[in-house]
Amino acid sequence: MISVLHQAQQDGHSIPRCTVQYPWNDLVTEFNSFTANAPFAGVSGKVGMYHVGTPVNINYTTSEAFNASFHMLRSGKYRSAPAVSIVTFIYVPSLGGFFVVQMLAERTYSGSIVTSLTKYALDMTDNRAVEITLYVHVILLLALIVLMELRRIFQWPKWHWNDMEKEVFSWATVTFFLLTFIVLSLFVVYVFRTSTALNDIVKLNEQNTLTSDAMDGIFRVYILNTVLLFLQLVCVVLYCALFLRYLLLYFPYLHTLTIMVRKLVKPLAWAFFLSAIAISAFFFIFYLLFSSYVFEFRNGMWATLEVFRFACGNFRNWYQLYSIWSTVFLLLMIVALVLIKHLLLSLPISLMLSHKKEKDLFLNCSYHPYWADCKSKLGNRPEHLKEWETGFNPAKEPWNIATKQHGM
Numbered sequence: 001m002i003s004v005l006h007q008a009q010q011d012g013h014s015i016p017r018c019t020v021q022y023p024w025n026d027l028v029t030e031f032n033s034f035t036a037n038a039p040f041a042g043v044s045g046k047v048g049m050y051h052v053g054t055p056v057n058i059n060y061t062t063s064e065a066f067n068a069s070f071h072m073l074r075s076g077k078y079r080s081a082p083a084v085s086i087v088t089f090i091y092v093p094s095l096g097g098f099f100v101v102q103m104l105a106e107r108t109y110s111g112s113i114v115t116s117l118t119k120y121a122l123d124m125t126d127n128r129a130v131e132i133t134l135y136v137h138v139i140l141l142l143a144l145i146v147l148m149e150l151r152r153i154f155q156w157p158k159w160h161w162n163d164m165e166k167e168v169f170s171w172a173t174v175t176f177f178l179l180t181f182i183v184l185s186l187f188v189v190y191v192f193r194t195s196t197a198l199n200d201i202v203k204l205n206e207q208n209t210l211t212s213d214a215m216d217g218i219f220r221v222y223i224l225n226t227v228l229l230f231l232q233l234v235c236v237v238l239y240c241a242l243f244l245r246y247l248l249l250y251f252p253y254l255h256t257l258t259i260m261v262r263k264l265v266k267p268l269a270w271a272f273f274l275s276a277i278a279i280s281a282f283f284f285i286f287y288l289l290f291s292s293y294v295f296e297f298r299n300g301m302w303a304t305l306e307v308f309r310f311a312c313g314n315f316r317n318w319y320q321l322y323s324i325w326s327t328v329f330l331l332l333m334i335v336a337l338v339l340i341k342h343l344l345l346s347l348p349i350s351l352m353l354s355h356k357k358e359k360d361l362f363l364n365c366s367y368h369p370y371w372a373d374c375k376s377k378l379g380n381r382p383e384h385l386k387e388w389e390t391g392f393n394p395a396k397e398p399w400n401i402a403t404k405q406h407g408m
Contacts, residue, residue, distance in 0.1 A: 039219030040087045040102060045116050046295055047106040050083055058086070061207050082107050089210055089218065096125040096198060098218055124198045124221055135187040142180040149173050172245050179238045186231040193224040260359040264351065271347045278339055283307045285332065293324050311340055365394035 038055035059065035083106040090099040100120040105113055153169055201217035204210065210218075286307060290297040294317065297303045309315070322329045365371040371394045 039215045040100060040120075040222075041085075043083075043085050043102055043104050043118060045083060045104045045106045046114050047108055048082070050085070053081075053085065057207075057209060059207055059209070065207075089215070091202065096123070098122045098124060100218070100222070120222060122218065122221055122225060124201065124218075125194065128194070132187075132191070135183075135190065139180070139183055139187060142176070142183055146176050146180055149176055172242065175238055175242055175245075179235065179242070182231055182234050182238065186228065186235065189224060189227055189231065193221065193228065259362065260355045263358075264355045267351045267355075268348060271344070271351060274347070275340075275344045278344055279307060279311055282310065282332070282336065286310075289325055289328065290321060294320060310336070313341075361394050368394075 038053060041053055041055075042051040043049070056069070058069040060069075083104060085105075086103045088101040088103070090101065092099060098121075100122060102118040102120075104116045104118070106116075107113055149172075153173065196217070201214055201221070202210070203214045283303060287297055287300070287303045291299075291303065296306045296317065306316075315321070318329075374394075
C-alpha cells in the first residue's frame with residue numbers, strides 16, 4: 001500500500017480526501033431522509049448511508065418498458081452512481097396497508113457490488129372509534145390527576161387541609177404535566193394519521209403505477225407511524241417513573257421500604273457509574289479495533305448496541321472478531337469475565353441484599369426489648385428532620401448478647 005501511494009505521488013496523482021464511511025449516528029441520516037427529494041430515499045447499506053438521489057419511475061406495464069427502465073439505470077449518468085435503490089410498494093387490501101421493500105445495490109471501494117434488503121409494514125387503517133374513545137378517557141383521567149396534584153400543592157379548599165399535610169412542587173408534578181402533554185400530542189398525531197382514508201392516498205397514473213402524490217402520502221404515513229412509536233415509548237418511560245414513585249415512595253404502609261430505597265439510591269448510583277465507565281472503556285476498544293472490519297461496529301450507535309449486547313453476555317459474530325485480533329480478543333474476554341461478570345454485575349445484588357437485611361431489622365426492631373428501649377429514649381424526632389438521616393436506626397445500636405440485658 002505504501003509503495004502504491006509513493007508511485008502515485010511520483011506520477012502526479014492527487015491523494016483523495018479521507019471521508020467518514022458512516023456517520024456517527026444513524027438518526028442523522030434518518031432525519032435527513034424525512035426532508036429528502038424522494039420518499040424512502042434514506043437507506044443504510046453495508047458500504048455507506050444515503051439520503052440524496054435522483055428518483056426514477058420503473059415502467060412495468062410491458063416487458064419492453066420494464067427492460068428499458070432497467071437499461072436506463074445501467075447506462076448514462078446512473079452507471080457511475082455509488083448505489084442504486086429500488087423501492088417496491090405492495091398493496092394488501094385485506095390488511096389495510098402497504099408492504100414497502102427497499103432493495104439496495106452498492107459499489108464497494110474495490111469495485112464489487114454488495115446488496116441489502118430493508119422491509120417496512122405500514123398500517124393505513126382509518127379511524128377506529130374504540131381507540132379514540134380510550135384516548136379521550138385517558139386524557140380526561142390525566143387532567144383530573146393533574147388537578148388533584150395542584151389541589152394538594154395549593155391546599156384548596158383551606159378548611160380541608162392543615163400545614164402538616166402540605167406537599168411541595170416536585171418532579172412528580174412535572175412528570176404529570178409532561179405525561180398529559182405527551183398523551184394529548186399522541187392523540188392529535190393519531191387522529192391526523194387516521195384521518196385520511198386509504199382510497200384517498202392510493203392513486204394510479206396512466207401507466208398503472210403510483211403517482212408521486214401517492215408515494216408522498218405513503219411516506220407521510222410512515223413518518224407519522226414513526227412519531228407515534230416514539231411518543232408511545234416516551235409514555236411508557238413516564239408511566240414507569242410514576243409507578244416507581246407511588247409504589248415505593250408514597251404509600252404509608254411501605255414506609256420502611258421507602259426509607260431503604262432512598263438510602264439505596266446513592267450506592268446504586270455509584271455502582272451504575274462504575275459500570276458505565278467499564279462499558280465505555282470496552283466501547284472505545286471495540287470501536288477502535290473493529291469499526292473498519294465488522295459491519296456491526298460501523299458507527300457509534302451500532303457499536304454502543306453491540307457493546308450492551310456483549311455486557312449482557314452475548315455476541316453474534318464472536319468468531320469473526322477473534323479471527324481479526326485473536327490475542328487481543330482473548331485478553332478482552334478474560335478482563336470482561338472478571339470485571340463485568342464477577343464484580344460489577346454482582347455489586348448491585350450485594351448492595352440490595354445488605355439493605356434488605358437492614359430493612360428487616362428496621363421493621364422488626366420494635367419487638368425486641370433492648371431496641372424498643374433505645375427507641376423510647378431517643379424521644380420524638382423533630383418533624384423537619386429526615387428519618388433515614390437522624391432517626392433511630394437499630395443497625396447503629398448493636399445489642400451485645402454477652403451482657404444479657406433485659407433478662408435475655
